[in-house]
Amino acid sequence: MTPASPPNPPVSRRAFLRDGVRLGAMTGLGALLGLASTRSKAKPGYVWQIDPNKCVRCGNCATACVLKPSAVKCVQAYPICGYCELCTGYFVPEPNALTTAAENQVCPTAAIRRRFIEEPYYEYSIDEELCIGCGRCVEGCTRFGNGSFYLQIRHDRCLNCNECSIARVCAGDAIHRVPASQPYFIKTTAHE
Amino acid sequence: MNLAGRIALAVVIGVLAWATGARAEQRFPPPEFESDYQMPAMTTPPPRALVWQYIDVGVLAVALGVAVWLVHRKRSRTGVLVLSVLSLIYFGFYRTGCICPIGAPQNVLFGLLNPNYAVPWPVVGLFVLPVVVALFAGRAFCAGVCPHGALQDLVLLKPVQVPLWLERGLSLVPFLFLGAGLAFAATGSIFLICKLDPFVPLFRRHGPTWSLLLGAAFLLVGTVVGRPFCRFICPYGALLRLAAMVTKWRVRVTPDLCTQCKLCEQSCPFGALRQPSSGTPDPRTLPVERRRLLALLLLWPALIAVGAWIGAHLTVPASRLHPTVRLAEFYLEHKKHPKQYPIQSPEALSLLRAEQTWPELQAAALQLRHRIGLSMKLFGGWAGLVVGAGLIGLAVRRSRTDYEPDSGACLACARCFESCPQELLRRGVPIPLPTAASAAQPQSVVANLPTAAQTTNR
Numbered sequence: 001m002t003p004a005s006p007p008n009p010p011v012s013r014r015a016f017l018r019d020g021v022r023l024g025a026m027t028g029l030g031a032l033l034g035l036a037s038t039r040s041k042a043k044p045g046y047v048w049q050i051d052p053n054k055c056v057r058c059g060n061c062a063t064a065c066v067l068k069p070s071a072v073k074c075v076q077a078y079p080i081c082g083y084c085e086l087c088t089g090y091f092v093p094e095p096n097a098l099t100t101a102a103e104n105q106v107c108p109t110a111a112i113r114r115r116f117i118e119e120p121y122y123e124y125s126i127d128e129e130l131c132i133g134c135g136r137c138v139e140g141c142t143r144f145g146n147g148s149f150y151l152q153i154r155h156d157r158c159l160n161c162n163e164c165s166i167a168r169v170c171a172g173d174a175i176h177r178v179p180a181s182q183p184y185f186i187k188t189t190a191h192e
Numbered sequence: 193m194n195l196a197g198r199i200a201l202a203v204v205i206g207v208l209a210w211a212t213g214a215r216a217e218q219r220f221p222p223p224e225f226e227s228d229y230q231m232p233a234m235t236t237p238p239p240r241a242l243v244w245q246y247i248d249v250g251v252l253a254v255a256l257g258v259a260v261w262l263v264h265r266k267r268s269r270t271g272v273l274v275l276s277v278l279s280l281i282y283f284g285f286y287r288t289g290c291i292c293p294i295g296a297p298q299n300v301l302f303g304l305l306n307p308n309y310a311v312p313w314p315v316v317g318l319f320v321l322p323v324v325v326a327l328f329a330g331r332a333f334c335a336g337v338c339p340h341g342a343l344q345d346l347v348l349l350k351p352v353q354v355p356l357w358l359e360r361g362l363s364l365v366p367f368l369f370l371g372a373g374l375a376f377a378a379t380g381s382i383f384l385i386c387k388l389d390p391f392v393p394l395f396r397r398h399g400p401t402w403s404l405l406l407g408a409a410f411l412l413v414g415t416v417v418g419r420p421f422c423r424f425i426c427p428y429g430a431l432l433r434l435a436a437m438v439t440k441w442r443v444r445v446t447p448d449l450c451t452q453c454k455l456c457e458q459s460c461p462f463g464a465l466r467q468p469s470s471g472t473p474d475p476r477t478l479p480v481e482r483r484r485l486l487a488l489l490l491l492w493p494a495l496i497a498v499g500a501w502i503g504a505h506l507t508v509p510a511s512r513l514h515p516t517v518r519l520a521e522f523y524l525e526h527k528k529h530p531k532q533y534p535i536q537s538p539e540a541l542s543l544l545r546a547e548q549t550w551p552e553l554q555a556a557a558l559q560l561r562h563r564i565g566l567s568m569k570l571f572g573g574w575a576g577l578v579v580g581a582g583l584i585g586l587a588v589r590r591s592r593t594d595y596e597p598d599s600g601a602c603l604a605c606a607r608c609f610e611s612c613p614q615e616l617l618r619r620g621v622p623i624p625l626p627t628a629a630s631a632a633q634p635q636s637v638v639a640n641l642p643t644a645a646q647t648t649n650r
Binding site for chain 2: 017018019021022025026029032033035036039045046047056057058059060066067068075076077078079080081082083084117118121123125139144145146154155156158159160161162163165167168169170171172173177180183184186
């Protein structure tokens with residue numbers, strides 16, 4: 001079978017131009033690869049994370065994420081938690097009683113578990129299935145307590161969008177790309 | 193207040209903020225437990241392992257290879273369809289369409305211009321592979337690998353032909369969109385291509401309402417207009433179109449001789465197959481056409497200049513897409529017309545941050561606006577270039593005597609292969625006999641076909 005168009009001068013000129021442009025494009029792509037390789041050394045990838053020192057607890061994390069509920073959850077840094085009986089991250093200001101009744105809780109979804117350890121200490125832990133990442137407990141804990149509650153993007157949920165929707169509206173400009181090898185900010189005590 | 197005063201105030205506020213921030217930790221000493229309480233550790237679920245990104249690139253490479261083989265060697269529409277469904281499941285619904293080659297040009301450019309961000313290798317791979325394939329074998333990526341294309345291909349029920357003028361006009365949009373996406377990505381304003389993607393929210397089954405509605409609208413239009421996103425929006429498709437224009441091995445209706453039977457004319461739902469031009473130009477219209485082409489060529493630089501001028505005037509609204517510039521503008525607006533926002537609301541907290549860091553914020557916003565101005569000028573120039581090229585493309589005579597897909601517009605879906613009697617003969621597929629209804633129509637070409645088929649089958 002012969003090709004449809006027989007070789008004649010205009011076609012071969014066109015073919016020559018095509019070959020030239022293709023060669024140019026390949027060279028360009030090669031240059032791009034070379035340029036990218038000089039930049040990509042030892043930076044295997046990025047994920048989004050919240051810097052707790054910049055977070056201002058504006059509440060956008062609960063609403064701006066493409067996931068519902070948000071991939072942002074409150075985490076508890078146990079080593080710096082005071083285990084307070086009157087936890088300002090758990091209880092509303094001036095609670096009726098220090099009980100687990102809903103009207104006493106800051107958390108709108110009752111995602112914080114309060115467990116008695118020993119007099120006068122209580123452990124507070126987060127149920128991530130319930131947490132919506134609104135940061136109200138973080139505000140209470142940071143403003144009046146030890147700041148052991150803080151918001152983090154949980155990478156078992158995060159879709160790692162090319163551009164984080166929360167980062168675009170973050171009031172504290174706290175969300176940035178971090179190396180995937182260190183995907184979390186871990187709060188620790190100074191004396192630890 | 194003068195600048196020095198502002199800086200002094202900022203320093204004082206900053207120091208106070210730092211001091212209160214420092215005091216915020218360890219107000220209450222951690223307890224020393226008497227019981228044998230074991231402190232739970234904070235869980236840190238890891239992100240998806242990096243190796244999976246390389247596997248994604250591998251899957252992409254294999255799928256591209258299979259697509260090229262199916263289109264050029266096997267020449268099988270069924271095969272392309274099956275491959276595209278598999279790609280839809282893997283890249284679409286399993287990998288939820290992120291990161292995909294469509295958005296990758298933004299990452300590559302952002303990475304090249306931003307020293308704090310290095311483009312990860314898998315992203316470069318995703319970006320480069322389909323372009324290289326398009327340079328040699330046409331848009332095999334669009335045909336069988338892209339989940340966006342596969343989704344639209346599946347909903348295409350009753351394709352209508354888009355008028356040529358509309359087709360040619362709308363096919364400039366992808367180039368403009370690509371330019372806009374790159375202009376905004378270069379300045380770190382917004383990843384526009386990702387933000388406006390209509391199908392990724394469908395793949396995720398999550399997302400803002402407007403985005404889901406946009407996806408649904410595209411699918412609805414896609415039932416009658418073949419792949420509206422791919423043809424008239426997709427910025428990566430624009431890149432692939434450019435690459436496929438100079439492709440080494442074109443996708444052809446048949447590698448055999450075209451008999452001008454016109455049976456394939458209606459088979460392309462994507463407007464890539466158009467009537468061939470007459471072999472010789474009409475001597476009466478030729479001078480007019482030449483003058484038109486010359487005028488357009490002279491107009492081209494003017495179009496570019498006008499585009500750049502318009503782009504420069506769009507700098508201020510465009511710069512508002514950058515969060516830093518937006519915050520600075522919001523702060524200045526608030527200074528002019530103070531408004532009380534609820535305490536702890538995002539607006540109030542943003543204003544507080546602007547107040548505390550005003551000198552840096554202002555400097556950053558001004559610098560960004562300068563850069564965005566430059567990129568908007570370039571984008572405007574690019575828009576003029578694209579529009580001019582589109583006009584010149586309309587004015588240039590195409591010397592195409594056979595029915596052949598336009599190599600840039602062809603999505604390599606392999607539909608036209610099925611309609612070509614030469615191709616069916618070559619593959620030894622029985623040609624469908626005309627039904628009573630179609631035989632009633634005076635279509636001499638169709639009526640002649642069965643005899644040809646019977647002769648070979650004998």
